[in-house]
Amino acid sequence: MTTVTNTRFLDACRRREVDRTPVWFMRQAGRYMAEYRRLREKHSLLELCRTPDLATEVTLQPLRRIDVDAAILFSDLLLPLEPMGLPFDFIAGEGPAIETPLRSAWDIDRLRPFDPRESLAHVLQTIRQVKRELQGRVPLIGFTGAPFTLASYAIEGGPSSNYAQTKTLMYGQPEAWHRLCGRLAAMAGDYLNAQIDAGVDAVQVFDSWVGALNAADYREFVLPHTRRIFEAVGGRVPTIHFGTGTSMLLEELRDAGGEVIGVDWRIPLDDAWTRIGHDRAVQGNLDPTLLLGPIERLLDAAEDVLARADGRPGHIFNLGHGILPSTPLEHVQLLAEHVHAVTRRPAPESGSPAGAG
Numbered sequence: 028m029t030t031v032t033n034t035r036f037l038d039a040c041r042r043r044e045v046d047r048t049p050v051w052f053m054r055q056a057g058r059y060m061a062e063y064r065r066l067r068e069k070h071s072l073l074e075l076c077r078t079p080d081l082a083t084e085v086t087l088q089p090l091r092r093i094d095v096d097a098a099i100l101f102s103d104l105l106l107p108l109e110p111m112g113l114p115f116d117f118i119a120g121e122g123p124a125i126e127t128p129l130r131s132a133w134d135i136d137r138l139r140p141f142d143p144r145e146s147l148a149h150v151l152q153t154i155r156q157v158k159r160e161l162q163g164r165v166p167l168i169g170f171t172g173a174p175f176t177l178a179s180y181a182i183e184g185g186p187s188s189n190y191a192q193t194k195t196l197m198y199g200q201p202e203a204w205h206r207l208c209g210r211l212a213a214m215a216g217d218y219l220n221a222q223i224d225a226g227v228d229a230v231q232v233f234d235s236w237v238g239a240l241n242a243a244d245y246r247e248f249v250l251p252h253t254r255r256i257f258e259a260v261g262g263r264v265p266t267i268h269f270g271t272g273t274s275m276l277l278e279e280l281r282d283a284g285g286e287v288i289g290v291d292w293r294i295p296l297d298d299a300w301t302r303i304g305h306d307r308a309v310q311g312n313l314d315p316t317l318l319l320g321p322i323e324r325l326l327d328a329a330e331d332v333l334a335r336a337d338g339r340p341g342h343i344f345n346l347g348h349g350i351l352p353s354t355p356l357e358h359v360q361l362l363a364e365h366v367h368a369v370t371r372r373p374a375p376e377s378g379s380p381a382g383a384g
């Protein structure tokens with residue numbers, strides 16, 4: 028296997044000293060790029076995800092244009108729902124739509140276990156192709172959805188503003204809820220291990236919508252399941268635990284697992300890091316809307332994030348959530364260059380652990 032030459036991102040995950048703060052962006056591949064839009068004129072989103080040549084191309088597109096320190100597999104969080112027995116499609120302008128959402132304990136018991144090496148073989152093939160093309164230039168991040176976020180799509184059938192049906196099942200039929208989350212967590216752990224076997228260098232667990240819960244409910248209904256995903260990975264590669272709206276849940280996310288905790292823009296990074304504890308790395312936390320401009324405000328805000336990270340080993344620069352489709356590419360390019368330029372420091376001795384020397 029090729030060794031990764033740019034190890035900034037992986038070193039920061041392990042809280043090692045780095046020569047510059049690593050940068051990557053959630054949704055760094057997507058509609059804000061002309062070359063992505065051109066492919067989307069010919070292919071649906073699911074076609075892109077399911078065709079290894081196309082998914083490989085889209086994964087690599089941002090790397091040709093932006094000075095990022097990691098690639099993220101181009102795929103979608105919802106792909107595992109189909110082999111579990113929940114087919115879905117993406118509706119233009121609306122987002123995902125699950126054909127027959129889960130509504131009862133009976134529906135949950137009909138969910139099928141599946142082998143990602145068979146049913147999602149195309150994703151694993153994409154990973155192998157991307158790794159070949161990258162030739163170790165930067166690491167590749169794989170990902171899965173976490174139980175709450177996946178359950179919310181499976182139950183609501185699509186995006187939701189209040190998660191009313193999800194929470195109704197959670198509060199009203201806790202046993203069925205725990206069975207569902209147990210299955211989703213087992214699937215996610217297995218899927219991540221298959222991605223790691225195929226070559227990903229790190230994994231991110233997306234619990235994008237878990238900020239809809241309070242801390243006590245998170246501990247009761249989510250934490251034991253999400254923890255099992257991190258236990259399944261068992262330290263094989265660095266793990267990132269990401270959510271949005273989690274300012275009231277940071278300790279809970281940390282306790283569920285992840286060497287790196289994702290932080291969104293609703294809380295200053297230094298406050299978040301103190302609460303998480305400096306024995307974990309953090310990723311974040313610029314508001315993606317700032318990428319729309321003005322540039323001065325964007326760069327000032329980026330410097331504020333960096334000042335709050337204070338040069339401490341274990342900060343990965345990212346947005347608090349994904350790049351918006353209307354973002355000018357030049358702003359993304361400038362932001363990555365700026366973060367690298369202002370965080371330049373003497374190259375560390377390779378492999379020096381955090382805090383040493």
Ligand code: CP3
Nearest residue numbers: 053054055056057072099100101102103104122233235349
């Ligand atoms: O560059 C990357 O970050 C990798 C690609 C990626 C996609 N989806 C491609 C995509 C990743 C990591 C995801 C994860 C994902 N998918 C999440 C978790 C991350 C997050 O944003 O919170 C969620 C909730 C989904 C489900 C999903 N997929 C929704 C709700 C939508 C519609 C919203 C939208 O932006 O239109 C998608 C579509 C989707 N997934 C797009 C992309 C690039 C939009 C693309 C298009 O229509 O061409």
